[in-house]
Amino acid sequence: MLAYLIRRLMAVAVMLVVIVVVVFCIFFLIPKWAGVDPAVMYVGKTSSAAQVEAVREKLHLGDPVYAQVIDFFKGLFVGRTYSGGGDVTHCAAPCFGYSFKSEQAIWPVLTDRLPVTLALALGAAVLWLLFGVAAGVLSALKRGSLWDRTAMVVALSGVSLPIFFTAMLALAAFDYGLGWIDSGFHPLGDGIGPWFQGLLLPWVTLAFLYAAMYARITRATMLEVMGEDYIRTARAKGLSEPVVIGKHAMRSTMTPILTMLGMDLGALVGGAILTETAFSLPGLGQAVLKAISDRDLPVILGVTLITSLAVIIANLVVDILYAVIDPRVRLA
Numbered sequence: 001m002l003a004y005l006i007r008r009l010m011a012v013a014v015m016l017v018v019i020v021v022v023v024f025c026i027f028f029l030i031p032k033w034a035g036v037d038p039a040v041m042y043v044g045k046t047s048s049a050a051q052v053e054a055v056r057e058k059l060h061l062g063d064p065v066y067a068q069v070i071d072f073f074k075g076l077f078v079g080r081t082y083s084g085g086g087d088v089t090h091c092a093a094p095c096f097g098y099s100f101k102s103e104q105a106i107w108p109v110l111t112d113r114l115p116v117t118l119a120l121a122l123g124a125a126v127l128w129l130l131f132g133v134a135a136g137v138l139s140a141l142k143r144g145s146l147w148d149r150t151a152m153v154v155a156l157s158g159v160s161l162p163i164f165f166t167a168m169l170a171l172a173a174f175d176y177g178l179g180w181i182d183s184g185f186h187p188l189g190d191g192i193g194p195w196f197q198g199l200l201l202p203w204v205t206l207a208f209l210y211a212a213m214y215a216r217i218t219r220a221t222m223l224e225v226m227g228e229d230y231i232r233t234a235r236a237k238g239l240s241e242p243v244v245i246g247k248h249a250m251r252s253t254m255t256p257i258l259t260m261l262g263m264d265l266g267a268l269v270g271g272a273i274l275t276e277t278a279f280s281l282p283g284l285g286q287a288v289l290k291a292i293s294d295r296d297l298p299v300i301l302g303v304t305l306i307t308s309l310a311v312i313i314a315n316l317v318v319d320i321l322y323a324v325i326d327p328r329v330r331l332a
Helices: 002-033 038-043 049-058 065-078 106-141 146-160 163-177 192-225 229-236 241-268 273-278 284-294 297-325 327-331
Strands: 080-084 087-091
Touching: 002 038, 002 065, 002 297, 038 049, 038 297, 049 080, 065 080, 106 146, 106 192, 106 241, 106 273, 106 284, 106 297, 146 192, 163 192, 163 273, 192 241, 192 273, 229 241, 241 297, 273 284, 284 297
Parallel strands: none
Antiparallel strands: 080 087
């Protein structure tokens, strides 16, 4: 197990380097190759030539590419100093970039909004795993029954309905209409009750979409697993049905579910833009939406980096869980 963990950590380290280089190329090299000045993208088209030149000096865009990449890496670990145009700006580590429009480092913006997005993503993930996997397993075990047909119709509705429509419907019914729930983000300092109530509808709305997908994939995988030889062998040995399903069938069924969970949860750390917009949650998705409208490139760059890191970390956790569920994985 230790050797497996070391291999996975080394792979993650390499992947982190690749991700940072790719993100740097997307935001700095590709625009330049397309004839767009990255300095103009940082300060906006309405800025003066002096402002554009000052940003070009601060970002060292005239240096060789390898030197720019090294500066970018160093900023993530030891901070970065932007000097040019007659002033000096220091961005403390970890420096995910600096917005010359709002005159602030990006990392504090991300850390201020990240708890909201994490609370939304993790809470919704718990709900969609509980209800999606349970519905899929029951549908597979009761194939062709009324429960199976009803659950798959609901799952199809969850996948088909746009999430902003589901969010607006939930708000109209339970917040504006009945007044049962006061949606909106409340810090934990206001109490666990307001915090939980404010996130309940966003959790249910986001979980409804993902639970539908997880129910369908769980049902399909469980039906395939239940026809395997080792399941028939387990039954032939006289094992009870709960043991056959819980100890043998669910181990194989959980593998694709964990794969989906790693990708979905990692991507959601970058912000569930539609859900956060519908419920006015001040998360990373809202920050990206505002940055796009304001043409504030460093914020988009910072969120892209943190989302990529989250996907890598989530997949590392999934790989470790693979090894726990199936010992053959860590021996491969």
